[in-house]
Amino acid sequence: MTEQIMNTDALQAFLATRFKTNKVRIREEKSGVMIEPVEEKKTDCTIGLRGILADYPDMSVDKFLERKHADKELDL
Secondary structure (H helix, E strand, O other), X not given: OOOOOOOHHHHHHHHHHHOXXXXXXXXXXXXXXXXXXXXXXXXXXXXXXOHHHOOOOOOOHHHHHHHHHHHHHHHO
8 A cells, every 4th residue: 555645636647547447436434534436337228128128138228219110020
């Protein structure tokens, strides 16, 4: 653990170089402030997909809309 005294104006630049994430958790305690990096978990929006698209996990919204428009054209 390193210890450093600095001006509060330089704090933002210092923290930006220390953390590799865009978000941090800040917790105020009796003895001071705790700053921890927060790793963002990328979630797949198709997890748990039900209904008509359950068999097509790689189906994007654009592909779905294309299919719907094609179906409408066939109906007409």
